[in-house]
Amino acid sequence: MAILVTRPHPDDEATALSLRARGFEVLLAPMLRFEPVAFDDDEEMRYGAVIVTSANALRGIERQLNGRGLLKLPLFAVGEHTAAAARSVGFETVIPAKGDAASLRDLVLASAKTKALKKTSPLLYLAGADLARDLAGELGERGFTVVTQTTYRMVPLSSLPRETSDAFAANQIEAVLHYSRRSARAFLESVRAAGVEISALAIPQCCISAAVASVVRDAGAPQVITAASPDENALFALLDRALRA
Incomplete structure (x- = not known):
């Protein structure tokens, strides 16, 4: 029996490695494909800091950052995974914030309150093409100027790997890990297209946040559970509890 990881590549490989170290069999079925977007930054702009809500935003422009003054600016990351990518x-x-956009917003606001960050200097937001939350707008309402630069997009995949659909048909998958609303939606569309929706949704659906869980729950899955915090360690702890139960 295997755990299905729907996270995009290459992060899915790191997740698989961690799961295998815990004794699980793993199947990989990335539901989104990463595509970089050309980075057209104004080098004359004097930013006060950089904000990032995904490691993918840095992956998309890693080579273009070499030698740039941006690397000397403070960077506010959504969580530890993104912080590690920034370093x-x-x-x-x-x-690093605590793993979600709300905590990142609050971290930036707290830094401004203590004068560690000046509101007079614009913030550079390195972002994806599809945003689940208007972080720039929320900070703008609180007096910041935020310049958003799209550095990547995630393209939904329309089908499951054959190995995965066969495993669902044979009831050889015992749980699914979901990391984002968009990948969860793509997963639902893919299992319907493959004709394995009933078996795919009958098993525990382990979701990294309540927002992700709502997508799967609305599709009718009976065993939808949510991690205590929006990070992978909490998701793994959730998986352990679900399988023990």
Whole structure:
């Protein structure tokens, strides 16, 4: 029996490695495909800080960051995973939030309140093409100027790998891990197209957040559970509890 990971590549490989270290069999079925978008930044703009809600935003422009002054700016990351990606591409000062956009917003606001960050300097938001939350608008309402630069897009995949659809048909998958609303929607469309919706939704659906869980629950899945916090360690703990139950 295997755990199905729907996370996009290459992050799915890291997840699989962690699961296998915990003794699980793993199947990979990325539901979104990463595509970089050309980075057209104004080098004359004097930013006060960088904000990032996904490691993919950095992956898309990693080569273009070499030698840029942006690397010397403080970077506010949505969570530890994104913070690690920021450090790996060369950012010197990285401040992680607690794993979601709301905590990232609050972290930026708190830094401004303590004068560690000046509202007079614009923020550079490195973002994806599809945003689940208007972080720039929320910060704008609180007096910040936010310049949003799209550096990547995630393209939904229309079908399951054959190995995955066969495993669902044979009841060889014991749980599914969901990481985003968009990948959850793509998963639902794919299992319907493959004719394995009933078996795919009958097993525990482990979701990284309540927002993701709502997508799967609305599709009729009876065993939808949500991690205690929006990070992978909490998702793994949720998986352990679900399978023990």
